[in-house]
Amino acid sequence: MNQADVKTALLCSGVHLPEDVRTGRKGGAGPAGGRYMVIGNCVVNAPVYGFALESPFSVKKEGTRYILNEDSCEVILVEDPHFYQLETEDGTPYKKIALLHGLDCLATTVYQKCIRWRKEPCSFCGIELSLKYGSTVLRKTPQQLLEVAQAAKNEGAAHVTLTTGTVNETDKGAFILAESASALRRTGLPVHVQVEPVKREWLETLKDSGADTIGIHIETVEKDLFRKICPGKDFSQFESAWKESLEIFGENQVSSYILVGLGEKEEKMDSQIEKMVRMGVIPYVVPFRPLSGTMMERCAPPPFDVVRRCTLFAAEKMKECGVNPFKNKAGCVRCGACSSVKDYLEML
Numbered sequence: 001m002n003q004a005d006v007k008t009a010l011l012c013s014g015v016h017l018p019e020d021v022r023t024g025r026k027g028g029a030g031p032a033g034g035r036y037m038v039i040g041n042c043v044v045n046a047p048v049y050g051f052a053l054e055s056p057f058s059v060k061k062e063g064t065r066y067i068l069n070e071d072s073c074e075v076i077l078v079e080d081p082h083f084y085q086l087e088t089e090d091g092t093p094y095k096k097i098a099l100l101h102g103l104d105c106l107a108t109t110v111y112q113k114c115i116r117w118r119k120e121p122c123s124f125c126g127i128e129l130s131l132k133y134g135s136t137v138l139r140k141t142p143q144q145l146l147e148v149a150q151a152a153k154n155e156g157a158a159h160v161t162l163t164t165g166t167v168n169e170t171d172k173g174a175f176i177l178a179e180s181a182s183a184l185r186r187t188g189l190p191v192h193v194q195v196e197p198v199k200r201e202w203l204e205t206l207k208d209s210g211a212d213t214i215g216i217h218i219e220t221v222e223k224d225l226f227r228k229i230c231p232g233k234d235f236s237q238f239e240s241a242w243k244e245s246l247e248i249f250g251e252n253q254v255s256s257y258i259l260v261g262l263g264e265k266e267e268k269m270d271s272q273i274e275k276m277v278r279m280g281v282i283p284y285v286v287p288f289r290p291l292s293g294t295m296m297e298r299c300a301p302p303p304f305d306v307v308r309r310c311t312l313f314a315a316e317k318m319k320e321c322g323v324n325p326f327k328n329k330a331g332c333v334r335c336g337a338c339s340s341v342k343d344y345l346e347m348l
């Protein structure tokens with residue numbers, strides 16, 4: 001297996017880690033329940049809980065090194081940063097405000113509730129779980145984010161991901177993301193925001209407030225499946241929101257998560273990914289991760305072959321169309337820990 005394949009396999013199956021190093025966030029932005037590790041040139045957010053406990057992959061300690069059973073390659077486990085020990089003046093631990101993702105991305109869910117959660121939640125989503133577990137706070141204020149971002153920057157954080165639950169039906173959370181991005185300007189760190197499709201004026205507000213990149217996540221590209229998986233959202237709004245975002249944020253700065261393993265058909269997936277890439281949107285292809293406590297907790301994670309094929313296809317299309325995720329300034333695409341799409345692109 002090459003490194004990108006090893007990464008894909010770990011993203012799909014997870015890895016069995018010695019218990020004393022099996023730390024990882026159990027909720028929050030992006031695929032949760034993972035531990036960050038580096039294998040060769042690849043940064044991986046590898047699942048370590050739930051289904052990962054049955055994974056054929058395991059990491060063992062040999063002296064001071066960690067070794068993966070597959071290919072016997074060395075694994076570097078990313079250590080928690082020092083700022084996790086700090087607290088704000090009002091006694092809120094920094095790690096309840098934002099976490100370090102991958103190697104150098106400070107990430108947070110600015111508002112940890114969602115108007116869709118009780119009535120029509122997205123089936124894979126665990127946004128309110130970390131609030132329930134007490135590992136985060138409901139609303140991270142701009143001042144709190146600035147304080148934590150400054151500390152994180154001193155320890156090497158190089159960019160920020162801001163996501164949010166859908167706050168209302170009008171700006172859908174864009175206002176609080178804009179407020180946060182504006183506060184973070186003082187750090188000089190590039191900022192990525194993630195929001196549902198919103199009106200052009202909100203996209204412009206986000207850009208004017210200091211956001212450098214945007215993710216508008218369709219999650220699944222099949223209309224009928226989308227209606228089942230994300231019943232509260234409107235499929236028809238994504239294309240125009242991507243187009244407007246590309247005009248506002250510029251080329252290579254607009255992305256969308258595409259989850260693999262929700263029950264989609266291969267041909268439909270390919271044609272839609274190709275359509276997105278031809279528009280200029282970066283498809284951030286990620287294996288669906290069943291999280292405990294969500295509606296899909298009992299579903300199986302997708303097979304390696306399916307995820308590999310789809311991720312490689314997205315990478316090939318980006319190469320063909322000149323879409324370059326390595327030019328993306330901030331956020332999940334720059335971090336890269338949850339998807340092998342950049343790793344495959346590098347090999348082409």
Ligand code: SF4
Pocket residue numbers: 029030031045101102105107161331332333335336337338339
């Ligand atoms: S790609 Fe990086 S920043 Fe985005 S959710 Fe995954 S670990 Fe977090």
